[in-house]
Amino acid sequence: MPENPLLLLELGWGHFFQQQLSLEEWETATPVRVFALNRHLVDCVGEGGRQKFSLPHAWLHYSVEDLPTVGDWLLIDGDGQPLRLLERTSLFKRMASGNESRVQLMAANVDTLFIVTSCNDEFNLSRLERYLAMALDAGVEPVVVLTKVDLIEDAEAFRTQAGILRPNLVVEAVNAKDASVIEILHPWCRVGQTVALVGSSGVGKSTLVNTLYTSVVQETGATREGDAKGRHTTTSRSLHLLPSGGLLLDSPGMRELQLSDCEVGVATLFEEIEAVARNCRFNDCRHRGEAGCAVEAAAERDEIDPRRLANYLKLKVEQERADETLVEKRRREKNLSKTYKRVQGQKRLDGDD
Ligand SMILES: Nc1nc2c(ncn2[C@@H]2O[C@H](COP(=O)(O)OP(=O)(O)O)[C@@H](O)[C@H]2O)c(=O)[nH]1
Numbered sequence: 001m002p003e004n005p006l007l008l009l010e011l012g013w014g015h016f017f018q019q020q021l022s023l024e025e026w027e028t029a030t031p032v033r034v035f036a037l038n039r040h041l042v043d044c045v046g047e048g049g050r051q052k053f054s055l056p057h058a059w060l061h062y063s064v065e066d067l068p069t070v071g072d073w074l075l076i077d078g079d080g081q082p083l084r085l086l087e088r089t090s091l092f093k094r095m096a097s098g099n100e101s102r103v104q105l106m107a108a109n110v111d112t113l114f115i116v117t118s119c120n121d122e123f124n125l126s127r128l129e130r131y132l133a134m135a136l137d138a139g140v141e142p143v144v145v146l147t148k149v150d151l152i153e154d155a156e157a158f159r160t161q162a163g164i165l166r167p168n169l170v171v172e173a174v175n176a177k178d179a180s181v182i183e184i185l186h187p188w189c190r191v192g193q194t195v196a197l198v199g200s201s202g203v204g205k206s207t208l209v210n211t212l213y214t215s216v217v218q219e220t221g222a223t224r225e226g227d228a229k230g231r232h233t234t235t236s237r238s239l240h241l242l243p244s245g246g247l248l249l250d251s252p253g254m255r256e257l258q259l260s261d262c263e264v265g266v267a268t269l270f271e272e273i274e275a276v277a278r279n280c281r282f283n284d285c286r287h288r289g290e291a292g293c294a295v296e297a298a299a300e301r302d303e304i305d306p307r308r309l310a311n312y313l314k315l316k317v318e319q320e321r322a323d324e325t326l327v328e329k330r331r332r333e334k335n336l337s338k339t340y341k342r343v344q345g346q347k348r349l350d351g352d353d
């Protein structure tokens, strides 16, 4: 939490949010940004400093996507009560774990997603594509951060391979332990810019965060075994102010984000395959042995990279599964509400309400 009062611009405010306010709201309401959430307690920061409040009771009936998450902008009234949530520039969500296929919001209004991977066996193009699809789906600019360049002779091969996954994709090769990282990642960590990180365990996310803070605030793989007392570890989703002026959205769940319902992201990332697929004979062609499949024909002519095609098909199947569970859930909810209405109607008839 920032100690000193900040300007709205320093908190990430901009035209996109400002133009959502009516004239009246502009005069009477105050924008605040959600820095942390604890159940229904919302921890916000605005130009007036830090403010905490509980979600109004009426909001508890809102659908999940209409409730605030970390990074969101809220308008509050003169009494510090939340009035409404502002529209987001980007949104990360995932399916909650467990059998309940419930959507869970992870982060809002993130500008850049650092996709962290290292120059070793962990480096995997299909995994990168998975994260890229997520970023594109959320509406966030992806930047690939290749760590551990200091441990290899030449990082160029890794950089080139990652770079062709998407046109104009930025790939930065770094030693996460070295202060040069601050300079290299600065274009995305300027005042008011919000960043988040994803990547597998051990790639150097905590190390990067530590270096960006230029002080040890998180335990890393290297320090975990030793004396970790008194160190800050991220256990909940929260926004943090970086010394560079940027805002880091940190969340353990965010870091190992699973692809869910990212159809648009998958379609955007694999647009060259989607373009070919438009020539398949059948609209719903699954590119697995159907007659007149243009994608398979192109693959046979070596016009599509087999690894990329395999990953595309795999991610598409996952999307379909996620969709099915969502459809299933909506149907269940509908049935439930029908049952509820029937029971209520019956009660009224019985006069025992
Ligand atoms: N040499 C070197 N080691 C690194 C680099 N990045 C991370 N490490 C080490 O890799 C291990 C795992 O890093 P950590 O930040 O805990 O990974 P996380 O699981 O992604 O948070 C630690 O021992 C780090 O010191 C790097 O760029 N160069």
Ligand SMILES: [Mg+2]
Residues within 6 Å of the ligand: 205, 206, 207, 219, 220, 221
């Ligand atoms: Mg870590």
Ligand SMILES: [Zn+2]
Residues within 6 Å of the ligand: 277, 280, 281, 285, 286, 287, 288, 290, 292, 293, 294, 295, 296
């Ligand atoms: Zn096809």
